[in-house]
Amino acid sequence: MKIKYLKMKASFILTLFCVLQVSALETLAQKFNIDLDGAKVTHVIEQIKQQSDYKFFYKDDVINEEWQVNIHSDSEEITNVLKQLFKNLPVSFVIQKKQIILKKKNQFRLLKLVVSIYSVILMVR
Incomplete structure (x- = not known):
């Protein structure tokens, strides 16, 4: 159960990081x-x-x-x-x-x- 929670947490953080990076690149690329x-x-x-x-x-x-x-x-x-x-x-x-x-x-x-x-x-x- 604890490992599953850690995997979900890591997936969420990684997804959030990717979204923020795409947003930052979009601003710089304008x-x-x-x-x-x-x-x-x-x-x-x-x-x-x-x-x-x-x-x-x-x-x-x-x-x-x-x-x-x-x-x-x-x-x-x-x-x-x-x-x-x-x-x-x-x-x-x-x-x-x-x-x-x-x-x-x-x-x-x-x-x-x-x-x-x-x-x-x-x-x-």
């Missing part, structure tokens, strides 16, 4: 196709939202409504798209699961420190 010239940054952000489940978080003063960019991505991962989008702009980003946090570059160091401390606290538990 590709974006954006081909825009002279587009407002806010429009590009909307395009990313339409092609994915990502949510953007930022204060109004982080993104200037008049900023325009040229962006060309063909089946690119989100990190590469965002690097291209903010390459010449004073904006940094952090991706946490399906959330993208935008900050002014000079504020980014503090956010990165807070995220690092939070990660360490979670690892200690």
Whole structure:
């Protein structure tokens, strides 16, 4: 009886692990196709939202409504798209699961420190 219970428990844990891995790979494998010239940054952000489940978080003063960019991505991962989008702009980003946090570059160091401390606290538990 005890061996049967252990086998069931191991099967459940293995199945759960596989499901989580597939979910993580699906998130990482998501590709974006954006081909825009002279587009407002806010429009590009909307395009990313339409092609994915990502949510953007930022204060109004982080993104200037008049900023325009040229962006060309063909089946690119989100990190590469965002690097291209903010390459010449004073904006940094952090991706946490399906959330993208935008900050002014000079504020980014503090956010990165807070995220690092939070990660360490979670690892200690």
